[in-house]
Amino acid sequence: MNETLRFDVLVVGGGLVGSSTALMLARRGLKVGLFERRYCGAQASGVNYGGVRRQGRLAEQLPLAVRARRIWDRLPELVGTDGEFVVSGHLRLARSVADLAALEAYAQMANPFGLDLQLLSGPTFRRRYPWLGAAALGGSLCPGDGHANPRVVSPAFARAARAAGADVREQTAVTNIVYAGERFVVEARHDSGAMIEARADWLVNAAGAWGNTVAGYFGESIPMEPIYPNMWVTEPLPYFIDHNLGVYGGGIYARQVARGNVVIGGGRGSGDGEYAQPLTETTRTVMRAACGLLPRLKDALLLRSWTGVEGSTPDDNPVIGFSRTTPRLLHAFGFSGGGFLLAPGVGQVLSDLVVDGATSTPIDAFSIERFGLARGG
Ligand SMILES: Cc1cc2nc3c(=O)[nH]c(=O)nc-3n(C[C@H](O)[C@H](O)[C@H](O)COP(=O)(O)OP(=O)(O)OC[C@H]3O[C@@H](n4cnc5c(N)ncnc54)[C@H](O)[C@@H]3O)c2cc1C
Structure with a gap:
């Protein structure tokens, strides 16, 4: 020794x-x-x-998530950097009437934990988010959630x-x-x-x-399996995405950083439990669906894609x-x-x-x- x-x-x-x-x-x-x-x-x-998000979590995670979220406000004092943490709000989008009903039920469950979820749909939603495509019918906004640079x-x-x-x-x-x-x-x-x-x-x-x-x-x-969430990032685009975005049911998430790059995730890459790589086919399929929600991404150049190894129960x-x-x-x-x-x-x-x-x-x-x-x- x-x-x-x-x-x-x-x-x-x-x-x-x-x-x-x-x-x-x-x-x-x-x-x-x-x-x-x-x-x-x-x-x-x-x-x-980089999602710093309480909305969408299982009910049993909410007390821990709420406690954790309070710490994110203290990053500069705690670790000497704000970690590019932005309290952008997290908007969880509905793509169907059934999704809207599910978001409403989730808000009823989660709001007693202090999430302050606000449901938006119809003309109010359309006026507030002119940059969202027709695939988004409405959404649930959690104003205190955000995103950061991992x-x-x-x-x-x-x-x-x-x-x-x-x-x-x-x-x-x-x-x-x-x-x-x-x-x-x-x-x-x-x-x-x-x-x-x-x-x-x-x-x-x-x-x-x-x-x-x-x-x-x-x-x-x-019983735990490795998963490899698929991620990619665009060239810098004029700033337009106010919130950290997700969709009900999962599968697409997007956030825009101050430099203008849009970080997008969805689907899975591949790996052997030790190393992982993104899959072009996954990126292509999810990006097509993402363009239905965010038409301005249509001609965006993708700079890089990646994934990582995570344990899933x-x-x-x-x-x-x-x-x-x-x-x-x-x-x-x-x-x-x-x-x-x-x-x-x-x-x-x-x-x-x-x-x-x-x-x-x-x-x-x-x-x-x-x-x-x-x-x-
Ligand atoms: C691509 C991707 C996107 C994700 N997006 C989000 C998101 O938006 N929001 C969110 O909340 N979560 C997200 N997650 C999940 C989140 O990143 C993880 O849940 C979290 O980082 C887990 O942290 P950890 O410290 O447990 O694991 P890790 O960061 O994997 O750390 C475990 C460490 O243990 C070390 N280790 C293992 N074995 C040994 C050993 N024998 N000796 C010494 N060291 C060892 C490893 O090298 C590793 O550094 C995402 C995960 C991935 C992969």
Whole structure:
């Protein structure tokens, strides 16, 4: 062993979930280590669409989403950058009368959580959004939602965690973990070949799409599949899209950044669980549908397309909370395409669990228990 380390809490994975957890714990005075096998924020957390959106989430995610959303207002003070976070509002479009009815039902469910959803249709909608195509019949606006630049936000959380005292190690892959009575013994390998042994009282599994490898050390891997959301960006266009846009039922989302580029997502790319690539055919099909909603995109030049690897669970909810096999092991993975907004809130919740032993945010729906017996490990 080239180095032996000792922590109160060791976080595995330097995506936004792991980095925000390390930051929150370090700010509460704990000795925190974070091991990231590549670079912090280089996986899903740094390549996602950038939607900071509560609207459209499952009911059980709303309390956590609301808590997380409050943190986004404090990014400059917390991580030293606003991360290009814009409170643009999120407009969820309806393409049929049935969609409009579903948006109305969703608003009734979600508004008690403080989302302030406003339904728009008919001539009012048309007058307010002359740049939307005939395919959009109406929509639901969540004024407090927005979007941000994941490439800026995610590494900033890791830098802030380091500045707060966490020992953040990149190019450091966790290769084995055992729970040895009172504490975790973690083996890791730096890209240089150096071997590290770390002992920690608590372990946080924030390994994203690879969370099952860590959960598997403790006999509790879950049914999770990798997904590869397909994304692309246009050349800069004159500014016209006021909001972060989505559609009821999913499948198309778009936002325009201050420089004028329109970031669009929809459909899936392909991958092997480790690496991923966008699919031209997906981009072409979704872009055609997007032009029905946003006719001004018709002649736009596409500059780049990409995707990333994300872990998706059967019920689209993440696993957040205590292990059922091992004391002081916390899981936070499987965010199923929706972890960007949530991650800062997840960091706070996990720091509550470590420091206070409980959290005021309801997380029972995210328990690993819901998957029943372990599928090996
Ligand atoms: C293309 C795309 C678009 C998306 N769009 C949105 C969106 O608009 N809004 C939204 O809310 N969500 C979105 N998501 C989902 C969101 O990005 C994820 O839910 C979130 O980033 C998950 O964060 P994470 O920290 O769990 O995972 P990650 O960012 O993947 O971080 C996990 C980290 O663990 C590391 N790791 C794994 N195994 C080990 C090991 N053995 N040792 C050390 N390190 C390890 C990995 O290298 C990785 O850096 C999107 C995802 C993708 C891929």
